[in-house]
Amino acid sequence: MVVSAKRATAPKRVALYLRVSTTEQTTDNQRRELEAVAERAGWEVVAVFTDEGLSGAKGRDMRPGLDALMKAVTRREVDMVAAWSVDRLGRSLTDLLDLLQEMRSKNVDLFLHQQGLDTSTPSGRAMYQMLGVFAEFERAMIRERVMAGLARAKAQGTKLGRKRIEDTDAKKVDAIRALRAEGKGIRAIAGKLGVGVGTVMRVLGEPNAVA
Known part of the structure; x- marks a missing residue:
């Protein structure tokens, strides 16, 4: 049996x-x-x-x-x-x-x-399925605010330009990559190191990331 x-x-x-x-x-x-x-x-x-x-x-x-x-x-x-x-x-x-x-x-x-x-x-x-919806909403709101700010600056005659990655302090470049490897978000890294969100994204090669 x-x-x-x-x-x-x-x-x-x-x-x-x-x-x-x-x-x-x-x-x-x-x-x-x-x-x-x-x-x-x-x-x-x-x-x-x-x-x-x-x-x-x-x-x-x-x-x-x-x-x-x-x-x-x-x-x-x-x-x-x-x-x-x-x-x-x-x-x-x-x-x-x-x-x-x-x-x-x-x-x-x-x-x-x-x-x-x-x-x-x-x-x-x-609830987890809804996270993607909220995250996309947050990204859309950030993009909208950024675009509105750029348009306002341009209308006021402000010269817009991008800081090259190579102009960023080498130690900060290493710190950005290390913090990202630890799972830190883009905005958290920018705030911690005192650099712009765009600079962090360019260093990481993540032009569309906001998290």
Whole structure:
């Protein structure tokens, strides 16, 4: 007699992300609730990343916990990221889209406790599908503002020109490429290094990129 055995499915590897804005606050409640959810769902919490006393308005480069989390996502060390609420991840739409799109590109799901969002479910996956729509809207708005600004400058007699890549400081060129390799967005790189977005895109050879 042949006995068939059902192969056990490995539990979902989950990373918790916890953040509070002030040092007077604690992440204990967030962790307790998320660990309880994971236990009920049969998920395995493999890592906990924390940023304490840091505003959600700060970018990834200013939040070591978030940066470490996204590096774990890039290395495919987790299957899902769980956070207490969407505002724990960030408060800028652009930054949120960058994070969520990066997770999606690595097939990493997202669970948000307060919003009841779980992208591993059919209804939750629909949210990921909308990311492309919002990202394209953001790009279109940026292009529109840039074109309007150029037209206004031209009408005012301002001479328009492009700074050549070779005129950019060599160290900044290396820094731009290194930050992009770490997964930083175009605007984040430009802000960090004090250069124009166009300069960053030309150095990277990504003329149509805005993320």
